[in-house]
Amino acid sequence: MLNVALLGAGRIGQVHAQSMTAGGHCTVVAVADVNAEAAQALAARIGAEARSVEAIIADPAIDAVLIATSTDTHSDLITRATAAGKAVLCEKPVDLSLDRALATLAAAEATGRPVMIGFNRRFDPNFAALKAAFDAGEIGDGELLSITSFDPAPPPVDYVKVSGGLFRDMMIHDFDMACWIFGGAPARVTAHGSSLVDPAIGDAGDVDTAAVTMVWEDGRIAVIKNSRRAGYGYDQRLELLGSQGLLSAANVLENTVQKITTAGAVSAKPLHFFLERYMRAYEIEWAAFLKGVTEGTAMPVTLREGVAALACAEAATRSLAQGTTVAITPDMLG
The missing domain is CATH 3.30.360.10 (Dihydrodipicolinate Reductase; domain 2)
Structure with missing residues (x-):
C-alpha cells in the first residue's frame, strides 16, 4: 500500500483529503500547510501527522504527494517532489507563469517520476x-x-x-x-x-x-x-x-x-x-492516480497536458x- 502525503490543508486540500482516505488503497501519513493549525486539525481528523513540507519531501517512506497549496508554489513543489523520487498529483494550474511551467516540465520529465495534474472534470x-x-x-x-x-x-x-x-x-x-x-x-x-x-x-x-x-x-x-x-x-x-x-x-x-x-x-x-x-469526480481522479502509480501506467492527465x-x-x-x-x-x- 502506498504511503502518501497532502500538501495544503485549505478548502481544496480538505476536499482531496476526503477522497484520499475514502478508498482504503493508500495510507495518508502526513499533512503540511503554511497554517500550522490548519495542518494539525486536518491531520488529526484523518489520522495523519502534521509535518513540514521539507520533512515530507525528505522522507523516503512517502511514495507520493498531492499538492493542493497556492498556485504560486506548484512549480517549486512539483520539481522538489519529483527530484526526491515521489509521484505527484498537483492541483491545477501548473503555475501562473507559462515560462515557469515549462521549466518545471523539463525538470520533472528528467526525473522520470509520474506527475498528474488535477483537472478533475x-x-x-x-x-x-x-x-x-x-x-x-x-x-x-x-x-x-x-x-x-x-x-x-x-x-x-x-x-x-x-x-x-x-x-x-x-x-x-x-x-x-x-x-x-x-x-x-x-x-x-x-x-x-x-x-x-x-x-x-x-x-x-x-x-x-x-x-x-x-x-x-x-x-x-x-x-x-x-x-x-x-x-x-x-x-x-x-x-x-x-x-x-x-x-x-x-x-x-x-x-x-x-x-x-x-x-x-x-x-x-x-x-x-x-x-x-x-x-x-475527485474520488475517481484520486483512484486513477493511484492506479497509474501502482501499475506503472501513463497518467490520465499529464504534466505536459497541464502546460x-x-x-x-x-x-x-x-x-x-x-x-x-x-x-x-x-x-x-x-
Whole structure:
C-alpha cells in the first residue's frame, strides 16, 4: 500500500483529503500547510501527522504527494517532489507563469517520476461518458464544441487579485476539456472579456464574463463561455457537434422531479457549487492516480497536458489585452 502525503490543508486540500482516505488503497501519513493549525486539525481528523513540507519531501517512506497549496508554489513543489523520487498529483494550474511551467516540465520529465495534474472534470462520469462515445465514433468527426461554465457567484476580490485571472483560474478547466476532447492544443485563440458582475473585479485588472474561441489546424472550433455569476446555480454543460450527430452533457440537478401542468414544465435547479457537482469526480481522479502509480501506467492527465491548458490561458490573456487572435506556437507547449 502506498504511503502518501497532502500538501495544503485549505478548502481544496480538505476536499482531496476526503477522497484520499475514502478508498482504503493508500495510507495518508502526513499533512503540511503554511497554517500550522490548519495542518494539525486536518491531520488529526484523518489520522495523519502534521509535518513540514521539507520533512515530507525528505522522507523516503512517502511514495507520493498531492499538492493542493497556492498556485504560486506548484512549480517549486512539483520539481522538489519529483527530484526526491515521489509521484505527484498537483492541483491545477501548473503555475501562473507559462515560462515557469515549462521549466518545471523539463525538470520533472528528467526525473522520470509520474506527475498528474488535477483537472478533475475529466473524471466526471457524464463528461467521461461523452468523451467515450465520441472516441467510439458515435457522432463521426468532431466539428464544433461548446463549453458552458458559470459559477453561482464571484469569489472575493482579494482572491481575484492573486488568482492569475479568470483564464488561468477558472477557464483553465475548460481549456483542458477542449484539448482533451479534441486530442491536443488548438492552433489559435481569440478572447473577449468584460467586467459585468462586479466593478471591483475590473478594478483588480480581471474580467468576470468571457468568451473564447479556439480553432484547430484542421478547422475544428471550440467555444468556451464563462461567467462568475449564475444566480440559479452551478451551470456546467457541454455540447459536441459531429459529422454524424450530436453529443451533449447537461447540468446535474438538485433532484430529478419535474412538474408538468397546463402552465408549463418546471424542474429543479443545477447543483449549487463545485463541491456538490464534482465530489465524485475527485474520488475517481484520486483512484486513477493511484492506479497509474501502482501499475506503472501513463497518467490520465499529464504534466505536459497541464502546460498545454496553461498555454491556452496565456494565449487568451494576450488576446484580450491586444485585441487580436494569438497563435499557440510549439515553444508554448514544451
